[in-house]
Amino acid sequence: MKVTMVMLSSVDGKTTQGNNKNVYVWSSKEDQKHFFSLIQKNNLIVMGRATYEASKPVIKLEKGKLRIVLTRSPNKYSNQSVKDQLEFSDESPNKLLKRLLALNYGNILLVGGSTTNGLFLKQNLVDKLYLTIEPKIFGSGKNLVDGQLLNTKLHLISVKKINKAGTLLLKYKIIR
């Protein structure tokens, strides 16, 4: 089971514009197309609780697609869970992956945010990264990864310019 991380950032590496949680106000339509095609292709989607709250308006639950939200207080969200479609969990990434392996949903799409990315990278569990870089500078905001000291090495697989403004889509293999 492979884990693919997908993230969007500004040229200065910010994944939010300051405190604004809504990334759709600055992401290009080409990146949105890329992101939602990955959502469509993957039936196992993992995210942090803050990302879940920020993306609630665009999350469409569907049969056959399981979303797992990591939180230290899963009980607080139990009234929002939907069997086989939306789960809240306080498992460690390692433990979670072991459990998911048995469920046969296929690969995992890890959609952030920075805290959750850090937990997975720290345990060396990520195989691939899709990183979109929008030609913008924010100066302030969340990072690709927060809260961990890492020395993760990547190998660039491809780089594509996906629109006239120069939005770049980078694909990396993560050396494990």
Ligand SMILES: NC(=O)c1ccc[n+]([C@@H]2O[C@H](COP(=O)([O-])OP(=O)(O)OC[C@H]3O[C@@H](n4cnc5c(N)ncnc54)[C@H](OP(=O)(O)O)[C@@H]3O)[C@@H](O)[C@H]2O)c1
């Ligand atoms: N540009 C992009 O591609 C992109 C992608 C995703 C998100 N974002 C943005 O990034 C922001 C969210 O990022 P974030 O770093 O604040 O949060 P996050 O990674 O989405 O979620 C953090 C939450 O994860 C839970 N958590 C932390 N450690 C845990 C552990 N050991 N076990 C279980 N759960 C744990 C905690 O939830 P509890 O507090 O409930 O315990 C914590 O508050 C949002 O504004 C979102 O819009 C941007």
